[in-house]
Amino acid sequence: MEESFNLVTGLFVFMLAGFVGFEVIRRVPQMLHTPLMSLTNALSGIALVGSVTIVATSTSTLATVLGTIAITASTINVVGGFWITDRMLRMFKGRGEKKS
Amino acid sequence: MNQGVQVAYLIAATLFVLSLKWMSAPPTARRGVLAGEIGMAIAVFATIFTIWPPRNLGWIVAAILLGSAIGVPMAVFMPMTAMPQRIALSHAFGALAAALVGTSEYYSALNGPHELSHFMMGAIGFEVLLGFLTFTGSLMAFGKLQGVLPQRPLTYKGQNAVNFTLFGVAVIALVWLVAVPTASFLFPLVIVLALVFGVLLIIPIGGADMPTVISLLNSYAGLAGAAMGFVLGLPVLIVVGALDGASGLILSMIMCRAMNRSFTNVLFGAFGQVQAGAAVEDDDRIVRSSNPEEAAMILEAAQRVIIVPGYGMAVAQAQHKVRELSDMLTKRGCNVQFAIHPVAGRMPGHMNVLLAEADVPYDLLKEMDEINPEFAQTDVALVIGANDVTNPAARTDESSPIYGMPVLDVDKAGTVFVVKRSMSPGFAGIDNPLYYNENTMMLFGDAKQVTNDLVAELARAAAGL
Numbered sequence: 001m002e003e004s005f006n007l008v009t010g011l012f013v014f015m016l017a018g019f020v021g022f023e024v025i026r027r028v029p030q031m032l033h034t035p036l037m038s039l040t041n042a043l044s045g046i047a048l049v050g051s052v053t054i055v056a057t058s059t060s061t062l063a064t065v066l067g068t069i070a071i072t073a074s075t076i077n078v079v080g081g082f083w084i085t086d087r088m089l090r091m092f093k094g095r096g097e098k099k100s
Numbered sequence: 101m102n103q104g105v106q107v108a109y110l111i112a113a114t115l116f117v118l119s120l121k122w123m124s125a126p127p128t129a130r131r132g133v134l135a136g137e138i139g140m141a142i143a144v145f146a147t148i149f150t151i152w153p154p155r156n157l158g159w160i161v162a163a164i165l166l167g168s169a170i171g172v173p174m175a176v177f178m179p180m181t182a183m184p185q186r187i188a189l190s191h192a193f194g195a196l197a198a199a200l201v202g203t204s205e206y207y208s209a210l211n212g213p214h215e216l217s218h219f220m221m222g223a224i225g226f227e228v229l230l231g232f233l234t235f236t237g238s239l240m241a242f243g244k245l246q247g248v249l250p251q252r253p254l255t256y257k258g259q260n261a262v263n264f265t266l267f268g269v270a271v272i273a274l275v276w277l278v279a280v281p282t283a284s285f286l287f288p289l290v291i292v293l294a295l296v297f298g299v300l301l302i303i304p305i306g307g308a309d310m311p312t313v314i315s316l317l318n319s320y321a322g323l324a325g326a327a328m329g330f331v332l333g334l335p336v337l338i339v340v341g342a343l344d345g346a347s348g349l350i351l352s353m354i355m356c357r358a359m360n361r362s363f364t365n366v367l368f369g370a371f372g373q374v375q376a377g378a379a380v381e382d383d384d385r386i387v388r389s390s391n392p393e394e395a396a397m398i399l400e401a402a403q404r405v406i407i408v409p410g411y412g413m414a415v416a417q418a419q420h421k422v423r424e425l426s427d428m429l430t431k432r433g434c435n436v437q438f439a440i441h442p443v444a445g446r447m448p449g450h451m452n453v454l455l456a457e458a459d460v461p462y463d464l465l466k467e468m469d470e471i472n473p474e475f476a477q478t479d480v481a482l483v484i485g486a487n488d489v490t491n492p493a494a495r496t497d498e499s500s501p502i503y504g505m506p507v508l509d510v511d512k513a514g515t516v517f518v519v520k521r522s523m524s525p526g527f528a529g530i531d532n533p534l535y536y537n538e539n540t541m542m543l544f545g546d547a548k549q550v551t552n553d554l555v556a557e558l559a560r561a562a563a564g565l
Contacts, residue, residue, distance in 0.1 A: 005333030007219050014326055017339040020117055021346030027124040030442055030467050033351060033449030034183055036123050037318055040347045041190040043116055043136055044325050046340045047197040049147045050332045054204055055163075056154030060211070064156055066204040068163045073193040073200075075167025076174070078140055081190060083175035086133045088183075091456040092126040094463050 035088045042081025048074035108146030109336040115139030116340055120347070126462055143336060180457045181414050184446040185245045188314055191321045192238035198324035199231025199294075205331050206287060216281035220331065225274040227327035228287075229294045234320040236298030241313055244302070245446060251307035260368050263300050266293060305366070308488075311447045312355040312366045319348025351448045358442035358468075360494075360505035387523065390541035392550060395517050396557030402479035404435045406471065408508055409455065411445055412485020412520075416547035419458035422484060425551055426460065428558050438464050439471040439481075439508050441489035472509050481513035485547050487520075491532045501530055516540040519550045 028036050051070035058064045115135045122132030154160060178186050202224045209216045209224075216224075243249035270293035273286045305313055326341025328334075356363060399405065413422060426436045438460065444451035452465055466474075475481060483490055486508075493500040494507045510516050511534050518540060534540055543550050 007330065010330050010333075010335065010338055013335045013338045014329075014342050017113075017342035018346050021120070021343035022350065024117060024120045024124075025343075025347045025350050028120070029124070030354070030440070030449055031452040031462055031465060032123055032126065032129060033354075034187075034447060034453045035129065035449070036120075036347065037187055037315070037351065037448065038183070038190070039119065039123060039133065039136060040318060040322070040344045041187060041194065042133075043119070043140075043340050044190075044194040044321060044344050046112075046116075046140065046143060046337055047194060047201065047325055047328060048140075049143050050201050050328050050334060050337055051197055052144070052147055052154075052160055053151065053332065053334075054201055055156050055160050056148075056151040058156060058204075058208075060208065063204040063208050064159055066200040068156075068159045070197040070200040070204075071160060071163035072167040072170070073197040075164050076171040077190055077193050077197075078171070079168045080171030080175040080186075082133055082137050082140070083172065084178060084183075084186065086130060087175065088180070088453050088456070089126070089129045089133060091453070091459075092129070092462050093456070093459065094126070095461040097461070 032092075035085050038081055038085045038088065041077055042085060045074045045076075045078030045081060048078055102150065105146045105150045108142050109334070112139040112143035112146075113336050113339040115142070116343065120343060180453055182246075183450060183453060184310065184314060185242050187447060188238050188242040188245060188317070191314070191317045192235050192242065194321040195231045195234035195238060195317075195324050197231075198321070198328045199228050199235060199291075201328055202227035202231060202331060203287075203291070210282070210284055218278050218281070221281040222278045223327050223330040225277055225290065227324050227331055229270060229274060229290060230320050230327065231324040232291055232294035233298035233301065234317055234324060236295050237302050237313075238298075238317050238321070240299055240302035241310060241317060244305075244307060245310060253306040254303045259300075259304055263297065263368075266297050266300065269293060270297060301367070304368075309359075309361075309366050311443055311445075311450075312352050312359070312361070314447050315348050315352035315355055316363075316367075317348070319345050319352065322346075322348055354442060355448060358506060360502070385536040387535055388538075388541050390517065390543055392543065392553035392557050395541070395543055396554055396561060398515055398517075399429060399434075399480055399482075399554065400432070400558065400561055402429070402434055402514075404474075404478045405429055405480045405482060406437050406439050406475065406478050406510075406513065408439045408441075408481060408483045408486050408490060408510055409444065409451055410441075410484065410486025410489065411451075412487070413547050414445065414451075414454050414485070416485065418484065418546075418548040418551050419454055419460075421548055421551040421555060423455070423458045423460050424555050425558070426464070428555060428562070432558075432562070436464065437466050437471065437474070439468065439510075440465050441468055441486070441508055444486065444489060468506060468508060475509045475512040478513040479515065481510040481516045483510055483516065483518045483520075484551065485519065487532060488530060490518075490534055491530065492537075493531070493533050497533075510534065511537055511540070514539065517543055519543045519545070519547050521546065 055067035119132040119136035122128040322341050322344025329337030429436050490510045492511045494502045494505045
């Protein structure tokens with residue numbers, strides 16, 4: 001646990017990121033909502049950073065085991081999430097665009 | 101934590117925001133994925149670099165390899181019709197990661213030298229509660245979407261009372277823990293209650309409400325991730341959690357509006373159950389049945405056609421045939437467009453992906469508000485596998501269970517063809533007066549077969565036979 005981390009600063013970050021997210025995501029057209037959700041799944045894999053930290057600094061078996069499962073779950077989201085989002089987006093073609 | 105890694109996280113967070121921003125149009129969307137990937141790589145490598153040499157390196161490498169070995173095949177081989185299930189599983193994985201990290205942090209802090217602060221305990225509690233309930237809830241949603249579990253809502257007397265009591269007990273246990281973080285006997289109780297509550301929350305929700313539920317679970321998983329950011333003191337996790345939370349919330353709001361429902365109604369209303377009684381009516385009305393030959397003749401003469409696809413089309417795997425039909429009509433100089441209702445398919449935007457897979461250009465796919473004024477000037481509306489979203493009773497009949505729900509105004513088109521297996525009512529069991537209109541003709545049969553016949557008839561006509 002990071003002692004220098006300021007909790008109020010954390011709440012500021014949360015509040016501002018929430019607003020930014022709301023404004024940015026509002027502009028995503030309905031057409032892309034499935035890829036959007038799959039992309040946010042991939043981004044949520046950032047939990048990988050936290051899980052790796054847990055395992056890398058772990059001194060107990062419990063933390064190592066739980067952290068390892070968390071790394072696996074997050075990696076599935078990161079790798080699979082980006083991959084399938086791109087797979088979907090490759091299919092979206094306008095009129096006149098050639099299918100690659 | 102040193103400055104370098106903080107800067108790396110800042111860059112990663114910026115790339116994540118850009119990534120979502122670029123999702124606002126198909127031509128830039130793939131760049132968005134790339135930005136996300138780069139951001140993720142920067143964040144992960146910066147983390148490993150700072151803690152080098154890490155303990156348990158073998159565990160870390162093994163877990164990443166295992167995760168990739170599961171994640172890649174899931175991404176490569178998952179059929180597009182199964183996207184909702186995959187997304188539900190993804191929520192489950194994300195939530196599980198957050199919940200396990202929270203659990204691990206609690207026990208580490210309990211046995212550690214520092215006392216657990218009330219705020220930190222609150223963050224851990226929030227993370228664990230939301231994480232575990234989203235985990236089992238998402239698995240339940242997966243089961244329902246995959247057809248492993250019954251799609252019907254399962255209800256019993258006093259269901260809401262049981263759920264509220266359970267959740268109430270979990271919250272009380274949590275508040276107690278926040279007040280007295282060392283009351284460790286309560287922690288496993290919170291975990292168990294969260295796991296059970298996740299299951300009970302999804303049991304009464306029917307298949308038709310899954311798009312909303314998936315979006316809502318997306319939001320929960322995001323919030324659990326943000327709580328993890330507070331617990332570990334990592335702002336980049338807070339940013340991503342907030343973005344995910346906002347995204348899920350917006351999508352669920354759109355879904356609710358598209359079905360004219362409220363959150364509470366979706367979560368506690370057991371939609372399908374209520375309507376079972378409202379289905380049957382007197383049946384002396386006339387249904388006009390047609391055949392592909394006749395339909396092809398009318399389509400041939402049409403200048404403007406709007407195709408209205410529903411999930412029934414996807415179930416019959418008719419997307420490619422529908423695209424052939426659309427190509428054929430376009431070649432004859434007919435203006436063809438697709439009308440996509442927000443809840444077409446099993447999750448937000450699902451129908452667009454299914455049609456994109458069948459090579460339908462995305463600029464032919466129109467959202468409801470854009471296409472509705474055009475039905476009046478349209479010669480033929482071709483409804484394939486869609487039912488409730490075309491029901492005019494939603495506009496006119498106040499006694500209809502879906503009164504007020506925004507629908508596609510197909511009944512205003514010159515001629516309406518409805519491709520449907522039989523007259524049986526749809527999932528929600530609501531009568532659709534569209535089928536008895538004078539300008540409506542039913543094409544009974546499997547969506548793929550009927551579309552195939554239409555294509556064949558049009559081809560014959562084109563060849564001058």
